[in-house]
Amino acid sequence: MIVKRKTVLNILLFAFVLSFFVTPLGHFGKISLNRLFASTPDIIAETSRKQIPSYNWKLKDPNWDFFNMERSKGKVVFINFWASWMLPSEAELKGIQKLYEAYGDRVDFYIITNEERPPVEEFMQLKKFTFPITYMIIGEPAPFDILEPPGSYIIDREGYIVVRENDIADWDTNKVRDLLNELLN
Numbered sequence: 001m002i003v004k005r006k007t008v009l010n011i012l013l014f015a016f017v018l019s020f021f022v023t024p025l026g027h028f029g030k031i032s033l034n035r036l037f038a039s040t041p042d043i044i045a046e047t048s049r050k051q052i053p054s055y056n057w058k059l060k061d062p063n064w065d066f067f068n069m070e071r072s073k074g075k076v077v078f079i080n081f082w083a084s085w086m087l088p089s090e091a092e093l094k095g096i097q098k099l100y101e102a103y104g105d106r107v108d109f110y111i112i113t114n115e116e117r118p119p120v121e122e123f124m125q126l127k128k129f130t131f132p133i134t135y136m137i138i139g140e141p142a143p144f145d146i147l148e149p150p151g152s153y154i155i156d157r158e159g160y161i162v163v164r165e166n167d168i169a170d171w172d173t174n175k176v177r178d179l180l181n182e183l184l185n
Contacts, residue, residue: 038092040173041152041165049160052143059110060135064117069143072108076183077155079110081136081147084123088168089150093129095172100131102177106184110134113149156183 057069069077080096082089093111100109113120114136124133136146144153147166154163162183 032091038095038168038170040175041154041163041169041171043175043179044162044164049156049162052155052159052161054143055159057142058137058140059112060137062133064135066137069110072110073159074157075108076106076157076180077108077110077153078103078180079112079153079155081112081149081151083113083149084115084119086149090127092150092168092171093127095170097129097131098172099176099180103180103184104131107180112136114138154179154183 055068055070055073058066059069061067078096078099080092082093084090096109096111103109109131111131112134117135120133120135123129144161147153147164150165150168152163152165152169152171153161156162162179
């Protein structure tokens with residue numbers, strides 16, 4: 001029996017596509033595609049920015065201790081809602097890590113999840129992320145809309161929402177860094 005060249009190519013193509021669903025190569029490929037198609041977040045025009053009514057929002061820190069977001073009043077704040085099991089969230093976190101490394105001492109980062117600690121800690125260790133995780137308390141009212149992961153905000157020192165991103169974004173860009181530099185000055 002002679003196998004035609006076209007049949008062999010079709011089998012190889014099928015195997016390649018199948019590998020995206022059942023191998024680690026597929027996971028890496030999907031993360032890479034998400035990063036490739038992530039866009040730079042849009043900055044809200046100054047005349048259209050809305051101020052949050054308060055900073056009163058109870059959360060949990062990485063040690064599972066309660067704290068209030070009031071501690072960030074008067075500071076530039078970066079908020080990201082994420083889930084370890086969502087590919088778009090995972091794809092976006094690499095850029096957030098780089099942003100945290102550059103601005104973590106001047107911007108308050110709230111990388112928020114509603115998951116339990118053990119899977120989050122395992123995920124963080126596996127991916128070597130060092131930004132602090134914030135745990136959301138289900139049912140606790142927030143001073144702004146809780147966005148579906150991956151969703152993010154950047155809030156200026158006066159409490160105005162400067163960026164509201166409802167989708168995966170590339171946070172490690174000159175546009176975002178220029179914005180943060182401007183907000184910090």
